[in-house]
Amino acid sequence: MPPIDRFEDRLIAILPNLHRFALSLCRKHDIAEDLVQVSVIRALEARNRFDPETRIEPWVFRILRNAWIDMTRRGATRGTEIEIGSDIDPAGADGEKVTEARLMLNAVERVLEEMPEEQREVLILFCYEEMSYAEIAEILDVPRGTVMSRLARARLGLAKKLGIK
Numbered sequence: 001m002p003p004i005d006r007f008e009d010r011l012i013a014i015l016p017n018l019h020r021f022a023l024s025l026c027r028k029h030d031i032a033e034d035l036v037q038v039s040v041i042r043a044l045e046a047r048n049r050f051d052p053e054t055r056i057e058p059w060v061f062r063i064l065r066n067a068w069i070d071m072t073r074r075g076a077t078r079g080t081e082i083e084i085g086s087d088i089d090p091a092g093a094d095g096e097k098v099t100e101a102r103l104m105l106n107a108v109e110r111v112l113e114e115m116p117e118e119q120r121e122v123l124i125l126f127c128y129e130e131m132s133y134a135e136i137a138e139i140l141d142v143p144r145g146t147v148m149s150r151l152a153r154a155r156l157g158l159a160k161k162l163g164i165k
Helices: 006-013 015-026 029-045 056-075 095-114 117-128 133-140 144-161
Strands: none
Touching: 006 015, 006 029, 006 056, 015 029, 015 056, 015 117, 029 056, 056 133, 095 117, 095 144, 117 133, 117 144, 133 144
16 A cells, blocks of 8 residues: 655645635636646646645645636637536525525625725635635735734625615
8 A cells, every 4th residue: 555645635725715706706617627627737747846834725726826827818819608507505494584695695795796806805815714814825826914913804894785884
């Protein structure tokens, strides 16, 4: 039996998080899957540059973000793409609570889509992916203070548009 490859195990463990981040960037399932695939391939090809004593998430998330930037630059010459079909999810058994939760989630998603990309990225990485300011700064290649100010502006904007503050 071959030895367990810790790098590959760590990479596999973060696939759901990678997919969630990719989906937050592109908002299309098929493109998110492509982004994750490209990121994993790039990570495997560059595994000799990864420091095994550090967390793998910031390193791979940065690879994914760079892949997204590459993809959007290439896509700028292709024109508009439209996702075929949509996920229709009927309300659950507890209709009122499910409906309220779904409405709030939809409102948050709409506000996230309207946010400047730099604020949306920081909010997703901090709130959904639970990354530290330092890790986010590394992924986005900005100073830690910039991450903190973007997050503060994103939170305020989100609360204001949702009528919370």
